[in-house]
Amino acid sequence: MPAIHLTVDIVVFHMLEDELHVLLVKRGYDPFKNCWALPGGFVEENEALDDAVIRELKEETSVTDVYCEQLYTFGGLGRDPRHRTVTVAYMALMPSDKQPQLEAGTDAADASWFKVKKLPKLAFDHADIVAYGMERLQNKLEWTTAGFKLLPKRFTLTQLQRVYESVLGRELDKRNFRRKVELLDVLDPLEKFDRSGSSRPARLYEFSEKRFEKLKDKGILFPF
Amino acid sequence: MPAIHLTVDIVVFHMLEDELHVLLVKRGYDPFKNCWALPGGFVEENEALDDAVIRELKEETSVTDVYCEQLYTFGGLGRDPRHRTVTVAYMALMPSDKQPQLEAGTDAADASWFKVKKLPKLAFDHADIVAYGMERLQNKLEWTTAGFKLLPKRFTLTQLQRVYESVLGRELDKRNFRRKVELLDVLDPLEKFDRSGSSRPARLYEFSEKRFEKLKDKGILFPF
């Protein structure tokens, strides 16, 4: 059967200083040597696609247990100047309390986080892949709990709002946002406060999977 | 690089007698010989994924120019009992005025349409793929013009409503449905009527791509 090379590429999203970032690695080899690219690599013969993603993520960030989701498969001709390569793109949502150790992987000389607003030129068609990932993330934000997956276990409502603003690319009204969140009734308020700022401390919340399941059982859709 | 076989499989949707149907082919070879399966086949080395879909569709139905969209890539181990096979699933929307010539293709002994409500047992994980396609179609119906792509060029409002009902799997209120359609303002009413029934003839409409583009320019989302 035809010699088609199969890879996975991963758009890893992460909140840093209230802004959405994407993980990029600097390529150590040709093609596109020294160019920034998405983390990823070849799928092994006895490895499910999802497992390849988990493996690559671990190799590049030493992080496990993050939310992953398949985006799209890019299979045009001429994507890779050397071989016929088809790539299955994924996105991953890395909570901001996970501390990824950005390690130079086997085929990556360097790795770092870039604001989605200010990405460098990317190798292959990776700019398209990031754009697709952003679109998917924006959509998912509105009817799933994807937003919480970018936050630490305990977070303030303002932090949550910043996620939505940074992903959607526009400012939201504080009172409307909080009303919607309250109506959802999926957050457990804690008796703890975030005292890291230099003003009034904000209450911390936890996302409650249990309450969320109840909503789904009732057939209530996510109104974000 | 690893010997991974890459295929495409296509969920072809079609309206027959006001009901949503899916095209299936009876497999002529093992594995799953004589079992019903989705049309599809191997991707060739110098062929883009989208082109492979177009080719397969033409081979199985002799139909060209239908709307196609990638769904998801199924890449688990053990999908195919013989080789490691990854399949990129697509869906196609075939308008009900296209007359597909269901031809026995090279690897298909027989082909026919099945109601989505009454599918036979399917080969491989094709049942999962159809389910995924249905979900996608249901979602797209609500915020895109996918519904019109299953209809002939000229159609009645009742025909349009039947598409929505058959895809969504529930009945809709005639007046509410028509109000929404009217508000959308993307249909051109014709001075022609459908006289095929045995009662009051229904006005025919055409979907207007031009009007739809205007809506998008204004930033108005599709409220279906």
Next chain:
DNA sequence: TGACAAAGTGTCGCTTCTACACTAACATGG
């Protein structure tokens, strides 16, 4: 020409969305 069958048409109450401004609580520094 009468019976049948599908086409076509409006309203009202309810829910949901957006726009909008002030007070409360804590930290910091003089």
Next chain:
DNA sequence: CCATGTTAGTGTAGAAGCGACACTTTGTCA
């Protein structure tokens, strides 16, 4: 310890959209 700065936290009113609901019109066919 008090004044200042900064973010947290809170409610309402008007507009728009949604679902539920029944009857008249217009053609076909026997």
